[in-house]
Amino acid sequence: MSSQDYDALIELWSFYDPTATGWIKPKHLAFLIYELPAPLGKLEDYKEILKKTLDHNTMIKQYSDKKAINMKTKFIYNDKKGLILPHNTVLKLLIDLCLPVYKYEDASLVHFKDVCLTITKRAM
Numbered sequence: 766m767s768s769q770d771y772d773a774l775i776e777l778w779s780f781y782d783p784t785a786t787g788w789i790k791p792k793h794l795a796f797l798i799y800e801l802p803a804p805l806g807k808l809e810d811y812k813e814i815l816k817k818t819l820d821h822n823t824m825i826k827q828y829s830d831k832k833a834i835n836m837k838t839k840f841i842y843n844d845k846k847g848l849i850l851p852h853n854t855v856l857k858l859l860i861d862l863c864l865p866v867y868k869y870e871d872a873s874l875v876h877f878k879d880v881c882l883t884i885t886k887r888a889m
Contacts, residue, residue, distance in 0.1 A: 766888055770805050774884075777801055778877060780846075788874040791866060795855040796843045798862075804888040807858075811850075862887075 777800055779785070781793040789797070799811040839852045862883055866873050 766804055766885065770802075771881075773801060774805055774881065778880075782877070787877045788867075788869070789877075791859055791864075791873060791875055792841055792855065793843075794862075794864075794875050794880060795841070795850060795858050796846065796848050798858060798884070799850060800846075800848070805884045811848075 774797075777797045778789070781789040781797060798806050800806065803809060840849050841852055841855050842849050862880075864875050864879050864883055866875055868874075
């Protein structure tokens with residue numbers, strides 16, 4: 766792993782954590798991991814997921830006006846970036862990462878340090 770790999774992680778993290786708190790929601794982490802190239806992320810897997818789904822652009826239009834998490838249709842949608850992931854893919858990723866999830870007020874959050882350590886170990 767190189768410093769460019771970590772720079773890519775930090776750049777993507779800053780999108781989901783614009784005020785640099787060190788905390789993001791688990792669903793945002795799923796999108797971050799699938800946007801991040803190897804060795805730390807799964808960008809190539811995301812491209813394969815898109816190939817397996819119906820027409821990506823049609824799906825984006827269909828889900829863009831709905832909630833970010835739509836259990837009926839089984840997809841999680843990121844309207845700011847136009848990304849979509851199958852709900853079961855997100856759950857499997859979050860379970861596989863086995864990260865601590867912290868509660869703050871009414872939000873569930875993951876911390877940058879925990880994420881960085883976990884994905885680095887997985888990449889080795």
